[in-house]
Amino acid sequence: DVLMTQTPVSLPVSLGGQxxxxxxxxxxxxxxxxxxxxxWYLQKPGQSPQLLIYRVSNRFSGVPDRFSGSGSGxxxxxxxxxxxxxxxxxxxCLQSTHFPNTFGAGTKLELK
Amino acid sequence: xxQLVETGGGLVQPGNSLKLSCATSGFTFxxxxxxxxxxxxxxxxxxxxxxxxxxxxxxxxxxxxxKGRFTxxxxxxxxxxxxxxxxxxxxxxxxxxxxxxxxxxxxxYWGQGTLVTxxx
Numbered sequence: 001d002v003l004m005t006q007t008p009v010s011l012p013v014s015l016g017g018q019x020x021x022x023x024x025x026x027x028x029x030x031x032x033x034x035x036x037x038x039x040w041y042l043q044k045p046g047q048s049p050q051l052l053i054y055r056v057s058n059r060f061s062g063v064p065d066r067f068s069g070s071g072s073g074x075x076x077x078x079x080x081x082x083x084x085x086x087x088x089x090x091x092x093c094l095q096s097t098h099f100p101n102t103f104g105a106g107t108k109l110e111l112k
Numbered sequence: 113x114x115q116l117v118e119t120g121g122g123l124v125q126p127g128n129s130l131k132l133s134c135a136t137s138g139f140t141f142x143x144x145x146x147x148x149x150x151x152x153x154x155x156x157x158x159x160x161x162x163x164x165x166x167x168x169x170x171x172x173x174x175x176x177x178x179k180g181r182f183t184x185x186x187x188x189x190x191x192x193x194x195x196x197x198x199x200x201x202x203x204x205x206x207x208x209x210x211x212x213x214x215x216x217x218x219x220x221y222w223g224q225g226t227l228v229t230x231x232x
Contacts, residue, residue: 039218050222094157
C-alpha cells in the first residue's frame with residue numbers, strides 16, 4: 001500500500017498567520033489517466049472529516065480561497081493563510097491513485 | 113442539502129456480527145459510488161469498502177484486511193448503503209463513516225459516523 005507521510009504532526013499557529021502542511025507519498029501519485037488523486041480533508045473537533053481540496057489544487061464547494069494546495073509526483077503541500085478559529089482541527093491527506101485509498105496520519109493545527 | 117446518516121453501531125462481543133446502515137438524501141444516490149471508512153481510537157482513517165453504481169454492475173472492492181468478514185451492499189430504492197460485519201475483532205473498534213464520490217472527487221461528503229465497540 002502507498003504510505004502517506006504528513007509533517008508536522010502538530011502545528012501551532014497564531015490567528016491571522018500562515019502555515020503549510022506537507023504530505024509525501026511512497027510512490028508517485030500520477031495516475032495512468034494523467035490526473036493526480038491527492039486530496040485534503042479537515043476534521044474539526046467533534047465533527048466528521050470534510051473535503052477541502054481535491055486533485056491537488058481544486059477547492060471544494062464553499063471552501064475559502066485562504067486554502068490552497070500544490071505539489072506533484074510524491075510531494076504535496078496545503079497552505080492556509082490568514083488562519084481563522086474555524087480552521088483549527090486535524091488535517092489529513094488522502095491518495096486515491098493507487099488501490100487501496102490511503103490516508104496520512106494527520107496534522108493537528110492548534111493555537112499557540 | 114446532502115445528508116448521510118449512519119446507524120447500527122454499538123457494543124458487541126468479539127466474534128459477533130453487526131450491520132451498519134447509511135441513509136442518504138440530497139444527491140442522486142443511484143449513480144453514486146458509496147464507501148465505508150473507519151476512524152480508529154488513535155484517529156487513524158482507514159478506507160474499508162466501495163460499491164459502484166448499476167452502470168458499473170455494482171462492482172465492489174474491499175480493503176484486504178476486511179475481505180471475507182465485511183460485506184458492503186446498497187438499496188437504490190431506499191438510497192441506502194450497508195456494511196455487514198462478521199467475526200468482529202477488538203481492532204474493529206472505531207467510528208464508521210459512510211461517504212460517496214463525485215466523479216474525480218473522492219469522499220466528497222461524510223456522515224456523522226456510528227461508533228462500533230468490540231469488547232468482551
